[in-house]
Structure formats: C-alpha cells, structure tokens
Amino acid sequence: MKTFAFCIVLFFLFIPSPAQSLEDGIPAGLAADFIHAVVEAGRTTYSEQVVEHLQSSLPASEKWEQDKTLLLPAQFLSMSSKISNSRGIGMKYRLMSLWPLNNNNAPRSQNEKLGLEEVVKNTDKPFTWVIPRNGRWYFEAIYPDIAVSETCVTCHNNHPNSPKTDFKVGDVMGGIIIDLPLGKRTEKNVDEKFLLTPEVVADYVHSVLESDRTVYAQYVVNRLEEQGILQSKEKWENENALMLPAQFLLNSAIKSKRLGLNFRLISLYPINPQNRPANEFEQDGLESVEVHPIRPYIKHSKVGRKTYFQAIYPDIAVTRGCVNCHNGHPNSPKKDFALDDVMGGILVSFQLR
Ligand code: HEC
Ligand code: HEC
Structure with a gap:
C-alpha cells in the first residue's frame, strides 16, 4: 500500500510537462504582435477612413490646432501613445525614424538606432531584442513603418525639416517601437518567449484601444464639432463627415482580426x-x-x-x-x-x- 502511494507521489512529481501552451501565458513576442496590430489598425483607420476620406474638404495639417484642421496621422499616433504611456501600465509604444521631421521621434538609444537600421534592411518582420534596464528585463520590438502612398513621400520629401528628401513609395520611413517590461534582472532565460499573463496582455491591448478612442473622440470629433467645422455621422461614407467613435473602434477591430x-x-x-x-x-x-x-x-x-x-x-x-x-x-x-x-x-x- 505504501509503495503504491509512493508511486502516485512520484508520478505527480515527474508528470511529463506538456509543451508549453498559451494557457500558461502569452509569449512576449506574440504580445508585441497583438499590440502592434492594434496600433497599426488605429493608424490605418485614421489615415484611410478619416484623413484620406476628407482630403478634399479638410486636409490634415501639422498646425492642426491653429488651422482648425485634422491632425496628421503621425500626430494622432504620438498623441495616443502619450496618453497610453502616461498611464504607467508598463508597456510603452511610439513612432520614430532615423530621418525624423520632429526630433522627439529620433531613436533614443544605440539599440533603437540599430533596430531601425535593421527594419530598413529587413521589412518583413519586426526586429526584437531583450535588454536590462534599472534592475529589470525589457523586451523591445521595432516594426517597420512603410510609405504606403505617394502622399507620405511627397509631404516628407518636401518638408523643410526633413533630413531625407528621396523617399519612394514602399520605402521604410521609420518604425513603431513596442517596449514591454519582463521579469527582474535576476531571472534566467529571459527572451522573446518569456510568458506574460493574459490579463496583462489584455490590459496592454485595451490601453492602445482606449487611447486611440480618446484621441479620436476628443481631438477629432468633439473639437471639430464644437468649432462647427465637421459633423460625425453614422452614414459618413457618402458625406463630408467623420465616422462615429464606435465605427472607428469597429474598423480597427476588423483590421486586427488576422492574429x-x-x-x-x-x-x-x-x-x-x-x-x-x-x-x-x-x-x-x-x-x-x-x-x-x-x-x-x-x-x-x-x-x-x-x-x-x-x-x-x-x-x-x-x-x-x-x-x-x-x-x-x-x-x-x-x-x-x-x-x-x-x-x-x-x-x-x-x-x-
Ligand atoms: C502632410 C504631411 C505628412 C504626410 C502626408 C505624412 N506625414 Fe509623416 N510626418 C509628418 C510630420 C509633420 C511629422 C512629425 C509629427 C510630429 O510632430 O511628431 C511626421 C512624422 C512621421 C514619422 C515619425 C518620424 C518623424 O518624421 O518625425 C513617420 C515614421 C512618418 N511620419 C511616416 C509617414 C508615413 C508612412 C506616411 C504615409 C502613410 C506619412 N508619414 C504621411 C508629415 C506628414
Ligand atoms: C454623433 C453621435 C455619437 C457620438 C459622438 C458617440 N456615439 Fe457612441 N454610438 C453612436 C451610435 C449611432 C452607435 C451605434 C453604432 C452602431 O450601429 O453599432 C454608438 C455606439 C456606441 C456604443 C455601443 C452600444 C450602442 O449604443 O450601440 C457605446 C458603448 C458607445 N457608443 C459609447 C460612446 C462613447 C463612450 C462616446 C464618446 C467617446 C460615443 N459613444 C460617442 C453615436 C455616437
């Protein structure tokens, strides 16, 4: 009887551990992919369905507050990342470039600079690394930001502050960096497979969504409606109108589905x-x-x-x-x-x- 009990104990001690499943958590690399998908979805929705849709009636401009226009897509992203980054939830993201129009968007470390150089050469995947900082490990990933249309190229090449004037459609113009805190510096084997709990990953995804939603509601819809410049309407597609905040979220949701x-x-x-x-x-x-x-x-x-x-x-x-x-x-x-x-x-x- 004793031997039998002992065998059971042994069995539980040496139970073969199944291949690590996502149930244990989400690997940092996949978490960054999720966050990037949502950032990218908001950026595309804003560029295509707001800025391009209204291009002929209210073109976006850098001095949007003064001009009473739409903010540029890059400004939309940087405002959203500022809101999200200031919440102190750990995860941070921002848009940057080796050839920035705004010096705040320059790389802030040797690693960020190297990462940007890598995504310029290798556009089909993010460049990732793990780095210790203030007693903690961080996972960082840079995803390429591509000149998807002639408008990106024309505006940047002709901008007085642009250090580069020969961008072409399809070029990498910069990158979106995502920075995730992992474990304490003493932990071993910290890499892109480090597991984050699903609750934490959901908090990160939600933070991007909510920040985009706030920027869109506050600095696009509410501001332009209060100034009597534009209205938001359910049937915005056939009119000179902004999509509703709910439709903005829905559009981003559709674009993030592939992961x-x-x-x-x-x-x-x-x-x-x-x-x-x-x-x-x-x-x-x-x-x-x-x-x-x-x-x-x-x-x-x-x-x-x-x-x-x-x-x-x-x-x-x-x-x-x-x-x-x-x-x-x-x-x-x-x-x-x-x-x-x-x-x-x-x-x-x-x-x-
Ligand atoms: C009408 C002009 C204009 C258009 C169109 C435009 N940009 Fe920009 N872009 C800017 C300005 C101005 C900034 C700096 C914004 C800021 O103050 O952060 C900027 C910032 C950026 C940055 C961050 C680095 C930097 O230069 O400061 C990237 C990357 C970028 N844009 C890529 C793009 C891409 C890709 C497109 C097309 C999808 C695009 N831009 C369209 C004017 C433009
Ligand atoms: C100009 C009108 C308008 C504004 C401004 C607006 N909404 Fe809505 N909202 C709608 C409409 C219309 C729907 C239904 C959209 C649909 O068909 O799914 C909706 C949907 C929603 C829903 C889903 C449930 C529902 O009512 O169908 C929520 C939650 C919501 N809005 C919250 C907000 C919040 C929070 C804000 C401000 C950030 C906001 N709305 C701004 C008109 C508006």
Whole structure:
C-alpha cells in the first residue's frame, strides 16, 4: 500500500510537462504582435477612413490646432501613445525614424538606432531584442513603418525639416517601437518567449484601444464639432463627415482580426440592438464594470478544445460629445448619461490554445 502511494507521489512529481501552451501565458513576442496590430489598425483607420476620406474638404495639417484642421496621422499616433504611456501600465509604444521631421521621434538609444537600421534592411518582420534596464528585463520590438502612398513621400520629401528628401513609395520611413517590461534582472532565460499573463496582455491591448478612442473622440470629433467645422455621422461614407467613435473602434477591430484578436463595443443601453450583451458573461461583465470601473471583468472559456480569454473593460463618456449624441439619439434607451459615466464596455478576447 505504501509503495503504491509512493508511486502516485512520484508520478505527480515527474508528470511529463506538456509543451508549453498559451494557457500558461502569452509569449512576449506574440504580445508585441497583438499590440502592434492594434496600433497599426488605429493608424490605418485614421489615415484611410478619416484623413484620406476628407482630403478634399479638410486636409490634415501639422498646425492642426491653429488651422482648425485634422491632425496628421503621425500626430494622432504620438498623441495616443502619450496618453497610453502616461498611464504607467508598463508597456510603452511610439513612432520614430532615423530621418525624423520632429526630433522627439529620433531613436533614443544605440539599440533603437540599430533596430531601425535593421527594419530598413529587413521589412518583413519586426526586429526584437531583450535588454536590462534599472534592475529589470525589457523586451523591445521595432516594426517597420512603410510609405504606403505617394502622399507620405511627397509631404516628407518636401518638408523643410526633413533630413531625407528621396523617399519612394514602399520605402521604410521609420518604425513603431513596442517596449514591454519582463521579469527582474535576476531571472534566467529571459527572451522573446518569456510568458506574460493574459490579463496583462489584455490590459496592454485595451490601453492602445482606449487611447486611440480618446484621441479620436476628443481631438477629432468633439473639437471639430464644437468649432462647427465637421459633423460625425453614422452614414459618413457618402458625406463630408467623420465616422462615429464606435465605427472607428469597429474598423480597427476588423483590421486586427488576422492574429485572432477580437474586440467589440457593447452596452446595456445600446443605440444599435446588435451591441447589447450576447450572453450571460457579457451581461454580468457590463453590470460589473458599471459599479467597479477600475477592474475589468474576466473569463477563460472553452469552446471545443480551444480556450479563449475574454475581458470586459468599462467604456467611459470621455467628452460631452459622447453624452449629447447618445442622450439625443432617437434609438437610445437611456437619455440621462452624464460626463464620466460608464456607457458600456470594450470586450477584448483572444485564443489561448
Ligand atoms: C502632410 C504631411 C505628412 C504626410 C502626408 C505624412 N506625414 Fe509623416 N510626418 C509628418 C510630420 C509633420 C511629422 C512629425 C509629427 C510630429 O510632430 O511628431 C511626421 C512624422 C512621421 C514619422 C515619425 C518620424 C518623424 O518624421 O518625425 C513617420 C515614421 C512618418 N511620419 C511616416 C509617414 C508615413 C508612412 C506616411 C504615409 C502613410 C506619412 N508619414 C504621411 C508629415 C506628414
Ligand atoms: C454623433 C453621435 C455619437 C457620438 C459622438 C458617440 N456615439 Fe457612441 N454610438 C453612436 C451610435 C449611432 C452607435 C451605434 C453604432 C452602431 O450601429 O453599432 C454608438 C455606439 C456606441 C456604443 C455601443 C452600444 C450602442 O449604443 O450601440 C457605446 C458603448 C458607445 N457608443 C459609447 C460612446 C462613447 C463612450 C462616446 C464618446 C467617446 C460615443 N459613444 C460617442 C453615436 C455616437
């Protein structure tokens, strides 16, 4: 009997550990891919569906505040990264270049400079490395930022501050750097496979989403509406209008899907009935974030053999515009939203294995 018990103990001690699955966490390299996908999705949505859509009526300009125009795509990204970086959640991101128009966007270390030089040569993957800083390990990844259209090239080549005047379409003009804190400096084997918990990765993804959403709502929609320059409309496509903040998020969501990353905007008081909670988890989550707005509502769920991680974060009325439009909308079931109220939730989900 004793031997038998001993065997069981041994069995549990030496149980073969399965190949590390995503259930244990998300490798830093994949976490950076997720974050980059969301940053890139916001950048593309803003460039293509806002700036290019309105090019003939309200061109974007560097002095957007003074000119009462749209901010440039690079300024949109840097404003969003400033908001996210200032939250102190650990992860940071920003746009930079070896040939910056704005010196704040120059590389800040020898490693950043080397990384940028690498992505200029090798455009098909990010350049990544691990580095100790102030007693901690950090994972850094630089993704190339490409001159996707003639407008990128023309504006940069002709700008008085540009150190480079021969950019061509398809060239790497700079890079987006993502910086993730890993473990303490004493930990061994810290590399791009270092596992971050799904909760932390969801916080990072959500921080980018919320920062983009804030910049779009505050510095694009609210500012231009208050100055009577542009309106945001549901049917913006055939008009000289801005897309709604909800549509901005939805567009970014569609663009981030390829990595298995999903997000949605939902609410207990939806204008669009499709945005109401789709199941008990979403209902419970929305009720929870309404009363505990600093804590996301989290679940691991199994569908067949796959495990998904889901988190609902509160969606806050950050501007008067949010409140006024919803309270005044004929299809809104709630007419008394106030500034800073939780209006709904942002659902972030990804597959764990
Ligand atoms: C109308 C002019 C204009 C257009 C169009 C434009 N940019 Fe820029 N870009 C700027 C300005 C001005 C800055 C500096 C913004 C700041 O103050 O941070 C900048 C910043 C950047 C940076 C950061 C490094 C730097 O130069 O400061 C990159 C990278 C970049 N742009 C790439 C692009 C790409 C890619 C496109 C096309 C998708 C593009 N830009 C379109 C004017 C433009
Ligand atoms: C100009 C009007 C307008 C503004 C401004 C606006 N919304 Fe909305 N919002 C809508 C409409 C219309 C929908 C439904 C979109 C759809 O068809 O999915 C929506 C959808 C939503 C949803 C999903 C639930 C629902 O009502 O369908 C949330 C949550 C939400 N908005 C919050 C906000 C917040 C927070 C802001 C400010 C950052 C904001 N909205 C700004 C009009 C607006």
